[in-house]
Amino acid sequence: MISLYLQDCTYFTRKEILRLFYRYRDLAPQLVPLDYTNHPDVKLPYELIGSMPELKDNPFRQRIAEVFSEDGEGNMTLDDFLDMFSVLSEMAPRDLKAYYAFKIYDFNNDDFICKSDLEKTLNKLTRNELTEDEVRMVCEKVIDEADLDNDGRLSLEDFQHMIVRAPEFLR
Amino acid sequence: MEELDTVNLVRVMSDDSIHSSLSSDSCEYYQTEIFDQLPSVQACRLEQNRQSLLEASEANQDGPEPRENISHGHLSRGPKDKASTRPLRNLVMCIQGKRNARDRRKMQISNIGFWDSWRRSQSIYMKRVMAQMGGALKGLLPWQQTLRTINGRFGVGVKAYFVFLRYLVFLNLLHCALISGFILGPTAFYGSSAHLKFGANDSVLDFFLGTGYLDRSPVFFGFYTRGSLNLPCLNTPLLYLAGIFTILFLSLIMVVRRTVVGYKHTWILGKQYSVNVSYKIFCGWDFSIQDRASATLKRSFIRNDLKLFLEEQSFSLREAQRTLPQKVRLYLLRFIFNLIVLSLLGGAFYLIYFATKTSQNMSASEHHWMVSLVLQYLPPITITFVNLFLPHMFRKISSFEDYSFTTQVNATLLRSIFLKLASLGIYLFFVFDQTKNQPCRENIFGREMYKLSNFNFLATLCNAFLFSYPRKLLQEKYPSSLLAHLSGKQHFLIPFNVLDLVYSQTVSWVGVYYCPLLPLIGTVTLMATFYIKKFTVLRCCVAEQRMLRGSSSSVLFHFMLLLGLIMAAVTLGVNFWIPNTNTFSCGPFGNGGSLFNVTGECVARLPSSAQTTLRYLSSEAFALPLILTEVIILTSYVSRGRANQKAIERLKDMLVLSSSDKRFLVKQHATMLRRQKNTGRVRGAAIKEDNPRNNSTVPPSTRTN
Numbered sequence: 067m068i069s070l071y072l073q074d075c076t077y078f079t080r081k082e083i084l085r086l087f088y089r090y091r092d093l094a095p096q097l098v099p100l101d102y103t104n105h106p107d108v109k110l111p112y113e114l115i116g117s118m119p120e121l122k123d124n125p126f127r128q129r130i131a132e133v134f135s136e137d138g139e140g141n142m143t144l145d146d147f148l149d150m151f152s153v154l155s156e157m158a159p160r161d162l163k164a165y166y167a168f169k170i171y172d173f174n175n176d177d178f179i180c181k182s183d184l185e186k187t188l189n190k191l192t193r194n195e196l197t198e199d200e201v202r203m204v205c206e207k208v209i210d211e212a213d214l215d216n217d218g219r220l221s222l223e224d225f226q227h228m229i230v231r232a233p234e235f236l237r
Numbered sequence: 238m239e240e241l242d243t244v245n246l247v248r249v250m251s252d253d254s255i256h257s258s259l260s261s262d263s264c265e266y267y268q269t270e271i272f273d274q275l276p277s278v279q280a281c282r283l284e285q286n287r288q289s290l291l292e293a294s295e296a297n298q299d300g301p302e303p304r305e306n307i308s309h310g311h312l313s314r315g316p317k318d319k320a321s322t323r324p325l326r327n328l329v330m331c332i333q334g335k336r337n338a339r340d341r342r343k344m345q346i347s348n349i350g351f352w353d354s355w356r357r358s359q360s361i362y363m364k365r366v367m368a369q370m371g372g373a374l375k376g377l378l379p380w381q382q383t384l385r386t387i388n389g390r391f392g393v394g395v396k397a398y399f400v401f402l403r404y405l406v407f408l409n410l411l412h413c414a415l416i417s418g419f420i421l422g423p424t425a426f427y428g429s430s431a432h433l434k435f436g437a438n439d440s441v442l443d444f445f446l447g448t449g450y451l452d453r454s455p456v457f458f459g460f461y462t463r464g465s466l467n468l469p470c471l472n473t474p475l476l477y478l479a480g481i482f483t484i485l486f487l488s489l490i491m492v493v494r495r496t497v498v499g500y501k502h503t504w505i506l507g508k509q510y511s512v513n514v515s516y517k518i519f520c521g522w523d524f525s526i527q528d529r530a531s532a533t534l535k536r537s538f539i540r541n542d543l544k545l546f547l548e549e550q551s552f553s554l555r556e557a558q559r560t561l562p563q564k565v566r567l568y569l570l571r572f573i574f575n576l577i578v579l580s581l582l583g584g585a586f587y588l589i590y591f592a593t594k595t596s597q598n599m600s601a602s603e604h605h606w607m608v609s610l611v612l613q614y615l616p617p618i619t620i621t622f623v624n625l626f627l628p629h630m631f632r633k634i635s636s637f638e639d640y641s642f643t644t645q646v647n648a649t650l651l652r653s654i655f656l657k658l659a660s661l662g663i664y665l666f667f668v669f670d671q672t673k674n675q676p677c678r679e680n681i682f683g684r685e686m687y688k689l690s691n692f693n694f695l696a697t698l699c700n701a702f703l704f705s706y707p708r709k710l711l712q713e714k715y716p717s718s719l720l721a722h723l724s725g726k727q728h729f730l731i732p733f734n735v736l737d738l739v740y741s742q743t744v745s746w747v748g749v750y751y752c753p754l755l756p757l758i759g760t761v762t763l764m765a766t767f768y769i770k771k772f773t774v775l776r777c778c779v780a781e782q783r784m785l786r787g788s789s790s791s792v793l794f795h796f797m798l799l800l801g802l803i804m805a806a807v808t809l810g811v812n813f814w815i816p817n818t819n820t821f822s823c824g825p826f827g828n829g830g831s832l833f834n835v836t837g838e839c840v841a842r843l844p845s846s847a848q849t850t851l852r853y854l855s856s857e858a859f860a861l862p863l864i865l866t867e868v869i870i871l872t873s874y875v876s877r878g879r880a881n882q883k884a885i886e887r888l889k890d891m892l893v894l895s896s897s898d899k900r901f902l903v904k905q906h907a908t909m910l911r912r913q914k915n916t917g918r919v920r921g922a923a924i925k926e927d928n929p930r931n932n933s934t935v936p937p938s939t940r941t942n
Contacts, residue, residue: 075335123532124524136331145332154524157372162327171519188518192540200547207546208515214889215896228515 076152083148090147093118102144112140115147125190129170130154164229168222180219181205271906275899379403383771389523389531391780392538394731399767401735401794405742406763408491412484412749412756419480420753421455423473427466442606445691446613447684456687456754458679459823470839474825478832481750481809488746488802496795517542534780545642552641571638578634578652585623585656586663592619593667616685617692620660624740625696628653628733647793650732654797657740658804661747665808677823679751679812686748690755693741694762701769709777728781729774735794738766743801747808 072083091098093114099106112131121127131140134150142150152158153166173183184205188196196204212220212228220228273279328335375381380403388396443449447457454460464473521539526532559567596615604612611618631652635645664685672681711721745759813832826835840851853859 072332074339075332119527123526123529125522125536134331149332157368159327167519184518191518191522191536192543193536195540196543200543203547203550204514204518204543208518211513212515214892216893217896217900225519229520 072148076148077155077157078148078152086148086151087144089118090144098144107143109137109141109143110147112142115140115142125193126170129173133166133169160229161226164226165222167229168225178219178221179225181209183219184208271903275903380767387771387774389526390534391729391774391778392534395729395774398729398731398734398738399770402738402763402767402770405738406760406767408488408742409745409756409760409763411487412745413760415480415484415487416749416753416756419476419483420461423466423476424455424461424464427464427473440606442610445610445688447687452680452684456752457683458751458753459677461753461825463825469842472835474835475839477753477825478835480753484749484756485746485802485806485809489799492795492798492802496792496799514543514546517546549641549643567639574634574638578631581627581630582656582659585627585660588623589616589619589660589664590667592616593664593671597671614688614692616664617689620664620689621692621696623660624653624657624737627656628736631656646732650736650793653733653736654793654800657736658743658797658800661740661743662804665747669811679824683748683751686744686755687752687758689744690741690748690758690762693737693744694766697737697766697769701773705773705777726779727777729778730781734770736797738763739794739797739801742798743804746802746805749805750809750812 094110098108115131116127132138134146135142171187172179173186188201212224214224384396384399443451466472592615596612599612632649635648668685672678708724745755748755
């Protein structure tokens with residue numbers, strides 16, 4: 067039933083793909099058929115995806131669902147679902163994760179992380195517990211550290227360069 | 238116009254990047270039409286379609302289609318072959334796209350020859366096999382689940398402690414393997430067949446004191462004899478020496494590697510104790526968290542980290558604003574505190590000396606067995622107590638000295654490291670001094686190290702069960718009592734625990750020559766320590782709110798490990814160099830042998846060319862060119878590093894200036910387009926563009942400073 071292409075396109079083994087399929091189906095048994103040979107066009111709404119225990123406590127769950135869904139709204143097909151967990155898994159390489167992380171933190175989808183994106187990221191991360199002044203100071207420091215071409219926002223190259231320099235010593 | 242040869246390329250913080258002189262909307266620049274047509278922007282946007290487009294052009298087989306968008310040098314033929322063998326799952330596109338790529342590749346395979354397709358499928362299989370093997374090896378590491386639980390509940394710092402503990406267990410296992418290969422094996426086959434029997438005077442106490450039965454066992458140096466393996470270059474003493482040197486050398490390589498890696502990371506981060514705030518924000522969240530409690534904890538970690546950063550900013554601001562009288566007072570205060578620290582250290586050393594002398598003197602007379610046990614253990618007890626209490630006092634002292642939090646922690650650590658290593662060194666010196674004329678001095682040393690190691694483990698055990706657990710019960714049962722208020726909540730203090738580990742490893746290294754089974758004891762005690770500490774952390778401790786700055790302290794810990802190793806080597810060296818005038822020598826060098834005798838014998842049997850080479854290598858005539866070569870190599874590396882640094886700075890400045898050029902030109906273009914449209918629309922009304930900047934027609938890069 068699960069064709070080999072899924073094993074090639076994700077980092078999962080056949081058993082893991084099956085397990086994920088059953089998780090997907092458990093979210094909405096009445097919507098998802100057991101037989102996927104005809105590639106039915108089934109999309110689960112974002113609310114169901116966001117209520118999964120793996121994503122429920124993640125402050126970026128909405129952005130993650132938006133980035134990996136085809137329609138950009140968070141409604142995911144089985145392919146999107148598998149793709150998302152494949153990239154989030156331990157086996158995905160660092161540069162792939164870095165690319166998707168950049169897309170997640172880019173709230174306005176303009177291929178750059180500007181100051182407003184940073185402020186939104188920070189507020190989601192700390193649940194608005196920092197004052198405005200503190201948020202501003204932290205965002206300025208981030209731009210100062212990571213912005214290489216000095217245009218006031220982070221491009222993909224700036225982001226990847228910063229991730230590469232991250233301290234791995236404590237692993 | 239200024240002279241061009243005095244151009245100083247500084248990082249231009251041009252406010253072009255934040256404001257626009259032409260309109261109040263700073264984002265307007267990014268929405269202009271010409272911005273979308275810039276080659277660099279197009280290259281970024283089409284990055285992800287590169288593979289699919291290249292593969293499409295491959296499958297179409299009609300040569301490189303010159304699409305306007307990808308007419309860049311770096312997108313041409315070069316990386317193509319690599320791209321089509323890159324694993325599908327690494328491509329940056331949705332599953333549908335990957336499916337199409339896969340079908341295309343399958344079609345390709347049927348088009349190209351048999352040999353190429355076989356080679357390609359082999360490389361794919363090999364990659365898969367290597368990945369699976371790597372995964373299997375990682376799964377073999379013990380205690381992974383425990384580490385994951387600890388990471389979830391207490392954060393990365395505490396997990397790093399346990400990872401370090403596991404690393405030391407492996408190190409000790411390696412030492413055990415080497416010892417059994419070099420020392421125990423030959424002794425078992427060729428050693429004298431003196432069977433160990435319980436003698437008349439032996440008792441269970443011997444296991445604690447290292448005397449009697451244990452004195453005659455393989456645990457100590459004295460057990461090993463010359464044995465029947467008596468070839469000139471392959472005999473027991475030589476193997477013994479080779480084993481010990483291999484252990485020290487291997488440990489040196491491993492510790493140096495870890496120290497250098499850590500130091501490189503700290504150096505790459507820029508400043509010495511730099512704060513990588515961007516990393517904390519973008520990589521701070523742990524995406525594997527699954528329950529509400531861990532999420533709250535992680536969030537509070539991140540928030541506290543950021544608050545720590547903000548605190549340090551305000552501290553450096555405050556520091557810059559100190560007036561002269563304040564500074565003088567502060568330095569005086571720090572000087573006094575340093576004197577206090579020195580006097581505390583002096584007092585501790587005197588206490589150790591006193592304990593050693595008492596222990597040596599009292600061992601002659603007869604006492605009740607418990608009293609004599611305590612007396613024998615008096616030096617280890619003193620050292621352990623000193624090492625237990627003084628670091629906490631140092632911590633209190635450094636909090637009065639008005640440093641930033643990171644500096645406080647590092648100052649405490651430095652003082653504690655000095656205390657531990659110096660106390661061990663002084664103890665060894667006293668023992669050395671006082672056992673000048675006693676038979677089998679190596680056994681005495683070995684005994685002291687054995688007792689020290691034992692007592693360290695005992696102290697860890699007692700600390701967990703007699704101190705941490707009751708404290709936790711007190712907090713639970715009587716939370717409002719005075720004692721509970723005084724003791725406060727229990728935290729797992731990472732620096733002090735890591736210091737304990739490093740100290741015990743140092744003792745193990747110092748003692749391995751005199752007590753070859755010390756690594757085995759070390760392995761067992763470290764594994765027990767893992768479970769004890771796991772119990773302490775998971776049952777008795779609360780997560781600490783203030784996170785330690787990870788990377789710089791790790792460098793310090795590994796540096797201390799290195800210092801411990803150097804101390805062990807120095808002790809060994811001193812022991813070999815001082816001529817052993819003892820007539821009652823024991824061990825594999827017995828009957829007047831020594832390191833130089835044994836190696837001299839071996840060298841004398843080698844062929845003469847080897848002998849002359851060795852003699853040349855150990856003479857002074859070789860040392861001088863060696864040192865010169867090392868100095869030259871080091872200088873070349875340092876100067877290359879500096880030149881690279883300068884090149885990086887110049888490239889950074891060039892990048893900034895090109896970027897601001899681009900922004901300026903785009904803005905000019907947009908303004909002119911808008912002007913054209915406006916004058917086209919409204920003929921009559923002239924829009925006055927009040928342009929305050931007189932030199933706005935000149936791009937930034939030609940404005941030389």
